[in-house]
Amino acid sequence: MEKAARSLNPETHRIQSQLAEYCKTGKTQEIKGALPDRLHNYRRLVFNVIFDIMTNAYPITRNLFGDRWKEFLQRFFIEHKCQHYQVWKLPEELLIWVKNADISEKTEFPFLTQLLEFEWAEIVVYNGADQEIPKTINHGNWRLDDLVFNPYYYLINLSYPIHKMPLRDAQKEIGNYCVILLRDLKKLNVKVLEFPLFFGTLMGQLNSSKNLHLAALDTCAMLQLELTPEIEDQISKWINQMIEKGFILGYRTTA
Amino acid sequence: MIGLGFRRDLAEEMIAYKGDAFDFVELAPENWMNLGGYWKTQLDQIAERYPIFCHGLSLSIGSPDKLDYAFLKELKVFLDRYQVKTYSEHLSYSKCDNAHLYDLLPIPFRQDAVNHIVSRIKEVQEMLERPLIIENVSYYTSVAAEMEEHEFISQIVTNANCKLLLDVNNVYVNSFNHGYSSKEFILQLPLNHVEYIHMAGHEKISDDLIIDTHGQDIIDPVFELFEWTSRQISPVPVLLERDFNIPELPFLEKELGQLKSITSKAWKKQPVR
Numbered sequence: 394m395e396k397a398a399r400s401l402n403p404e405t406h407r408i409q410s411q412l413a414e415y416c417k418t419g420k421t422q423e424i425k426g427a428l429p430d431r432l433h434n435y436r437r438l439v440f441n442v443i444f445d446i447m448t449n450a451y452p453i454t455r456n457l458f459g460d461r462w463k464e465f466l467q468r469f470f471i472e473h474k475c476q477h478y479q480v481w482k483l484p485e486e487l488l489i490w491v492k493n494a495d496i497s498e499k500t501e502f503p504f505l506t507q508l509l510e511f512e513w514a515e516i517v518v519y520n521g522a523d524q525e526i527p528k529t530i531n532h533g534n535w536r537l538d539d540l541v542f543n544p545y546y547y548l549i550n551l552s553y554p555i556h557k558m559p560l561r562d563a564q565k566e567i568g569n570y571c572v573i574l575l576r577d578l579k580k581l582n583v584k585v586l587e588f589p590l591f592f593g594t595l596m597g598q599l600n601s602s603k604n605l606h607l608a609a610l611d612t613c614a615m616l617q618l619e620l621t622p623e624i625e626d627q628i629s630k631w632i633n634q635m636i637e638k639g640f641i642l643g644y645r646t647t648a
Numbered sequence: 649m650i651g652l653g654f655r656r657d658l659a660e661e662m663i664a665y666k667g668d669a670f671d672f673v674e675l676a677p678e679n680w681m682n683l684g685g686y687w688k689t690q691l692d693q694i695a696e697r698y699p700i701f702c703h704g705l706s707l708s709i710g711s712p713d714k715l716d717y718a719f720l721k722e723l724k725v726f727l728d729r730y731q732v733k734t735y736s737e738h739l740s741y742s743k744c745d746n747a748h749l750y751d752l753l754p755i756p757f758r759q760d761a762v763n764h765i766v767s768r769i770k771e772v773q774e775m776l777e778r779p780l781i782i783e784n785v786s787y788y789t790s791v792a793a794e795m796e797e798h799e800f801i802s803q804i805v806t807n808a809n810c811k812l813l814l815d816v817n818n819v820y821v822n823s824f825n826h827g828y829s830s831k832e833f834i835l836q837l838p839l840n841h842v843e844y845i846h847m848a849g850h851e852k853i854s855d856d857l858i859i860d861t862h863g864q865d866i867i868d869p870v871f872e873l874f875e876w877t878s879r880q881i882s883p884v885p886v887l888l889e890r891d892f893n894i895p896e897l898p899f900l901e902k903e904l905g906q907l908k909s910i911t912s913k914a915w916k917k918q919p920v921r
Contacts, residue, residue, distance in 0.1 A: 400760075400764065401712050401760050401761060401764045402758070402760040404792075405712075405756050405758055405760050405761055405792070406712040408756055408791055408792045409710075409711075409712050409741060409744055409753070409755070409756065409791075410712070410744055410745050412744075412753055412754075412791055413741075413744035413745060413747065413749060413753065414745075416749055416751075416753065417747065417749070424791060424792075425791070425792040426756070426790060426791055426792040426793055427789045427790070427791045427792075428788075428789040431788040431789040431857070432788075432789060434788045434857075434859065435751070435753060435788065438751045438859075439749050439750065439751045442750040442751055443750070446750075474745075474746050474747035475747055475748040475749070475750070476746075476747075476748065477748065478678055478706035478716060478719045478743075478748060479678045479679070479681060479682065479706070480678065480679075480705075480748075480750050481679065483748075483750075519685055519686065520683050520684065520685055520687065521684050521685065522682050522683065522684040522688075523684035523685070523688055524684070545684070545685070576685060581685050581686040581689065582686075
């Protein structure tokens, strides 16, 4: 009884759906009691929000598309039901839509998914919720002690080096690039680091139940290498470099 | 109390501001929830200096869809964290059939919509453990209306026993767009429920249509309507909204000063609610 009293009449629901659908698709339909010459304002205002948020989130992609950017976003907005209540998170839905629909394959931009992910990664790293960071000391033994990594990073494997050269050049340099976008804990901006394949794979192997030594063993196995003293030495040097760059914060301590 | 919208374009200036043109700041929680890094530090700094009022965007109180309980949970955490007592939302819908539209669509002025919204407001208030203040929105066409706008708003506010955010600019915009008297409209509202006022600029895009942009200065007729309105009600906080074409703070100080001057004349010695 209470539920029935709470629900909208089917007709009211249908009218609200019609208006929302018109705003999404622009397909004209008569909406009861609405002024037809005013409805387009809603479609324009709704789409402006989508256009602005995507253009701010994806400036490089927007330049790539040029005049076709608006059409591309219109297609996204028509085909996709936007899910996030925080509009700044909506750009991730464009990335997922492009990935799932294999849009990259259907455009002349085979690197489109990677470009979108690279641009989205910057937003995630810049805006990501703050986390408690454990206490650290500068010295330790990486084989035994836990390293503390800067938690605000996004690891991305690129086959086009879009992080370091213009798009038209990147298309000619297909390879395997391990890139990390990292929040600078003092300046709070985002910087980009590129790793050799070994360290990119090593990062991919790290997780909460695996320390660096175990991850190094797994990485060597994956790359069909032996964990030799030379490689261990390289890892030590890399750790020191990463401490300098702020990717590794130090060795965990309880003191 | 006069407030100013806390926008990213103005954040640094507002944090560094030394004057007394505004007493509180208002922000859209959805634009600041779950953020870390630079913007979190900006938010924390402004929160140290001013009381925070929140004006939501995504509650979609008039939606045919179910309330988003996960959102409400996160919202409550945010409101508690920043000790927000004043949380308001638009009397509109922005989500329908499981898709967000991120703008304010007009709800049909109908009895079943009133009942639907009243029960949702009560539920939201219960979940958030604080009052919900509902704002009259601007609209460019009514949709399938079976009652007048003022009846629709009044019934919702009185039946839900919630508070009303009276957006004076929206009343002006609607009275122009739909050809009614703004003062008569205001007098038909439950003015004893008014808890908060919004003021903003708009853009006239044709001879018969104004769009509520929050991107221009407040025009004199809206200031005049505000002055008249303030004499009809008890003192409440007043906010200057500016979302686009945001000028430097000294320019906004002038508008804030005008609002302060009007309220001090109209509400001489009466305490703000």
